[in-house]
């Protein structure tokens with residue numbers, strides 16, 4: 001399945017799996033490093049001015065990630081939430097590139113600016129032409145963890161009681177409400193797409209249903225981590241998630257235990 005690895009990031013003799021693991025390690029290092037800066041900034045600035053903290057957080061994490069990518073992966077292109085319109089981000093360069101890092105320097109910006117909340121994340125994913133997402137990491141800095149595609153997160157046995165569906169705290173979509181009702185699930189409001197997908201992958205919740213708007217950087221790294229451990233991740237009509245499109249708008253997402261995919265897709269279809 002794999003094409004030849006990129007010489008900039010892997011030894012010529014590396015197998016595709018070894019190259020992917022090296023990329024995943026790099027992604028994890030980047031996400032963890034940005035997370036450490038974000039934690040430090042929260043301490044330094046405090047929570048008195050939420051707007052200032054959000055803006056500074058976005059900037060500090062984006063600068064760090066772009067700086068390291070430019071220095072350590074100079075041949076790769078970048079698509080970043082914070083880089084709209086610039087060459088190599090939402091510019092056209094990435095559409096010709098073979099390797100594109102899709103990053104969300106601070107996902108769950110609102111929660112980052114609220115004291116005591118730990119549902120915010122740093123997303124770093126690698127897309128490769130012909131292969132799709134091949135490596136990724138999601139840091140949850142306030143939870144002290146970084147989850148990655150080269151580590152396995154096993155699907156736990158079904159829990160007793162109602163299934164739990166994570167939804168946006170601020171804009172829970174109608175499809176999530178309808179599908180929760182259809183399968184008798186309870187809703188768990190939470191910030192950040194990365195935090196919600198990682199809550200699925202750790203078994204804290206059973207599914208995450210989103211619709212109504214999102215961009216590639218919101219789901220790329222979380223979906224890659226989930227898919228690498230054989231969790232279900234797709235559009236809410238069941239279509240595969242596709243990345244590095246000219247228009248990075250990717251408005252909906254379903255991540256769940258594999259056994260819940262069919263009932264949830266049917267419930268969402270029935271609600272539309």
Ligand SMILES: Nc1ncnc2c1ncn2[C@@H]1O[C@H](COP(=O)(O)O)[C@@H](OP(=O)(O)O)[C@H]1O
Pocket residue numbers: 081104106107108109110167168169170171190191192193211212213214215218
């Ligand atoms: N309707 C919508 N349109 C665009 N982006 C959306 C959206 N709903 C959620 N998102 C984005 O998805 C991420 C998770 O949202 P939520 O916490 O509400 O579930 C947030 O990313 P950022 O925090 O990086 O902006 C948010 O901006």
Ligand SMILES: [Mg+2]
Pocket residue numbers: 081104106107108193217218
């Ligand atoms: Mg985001």
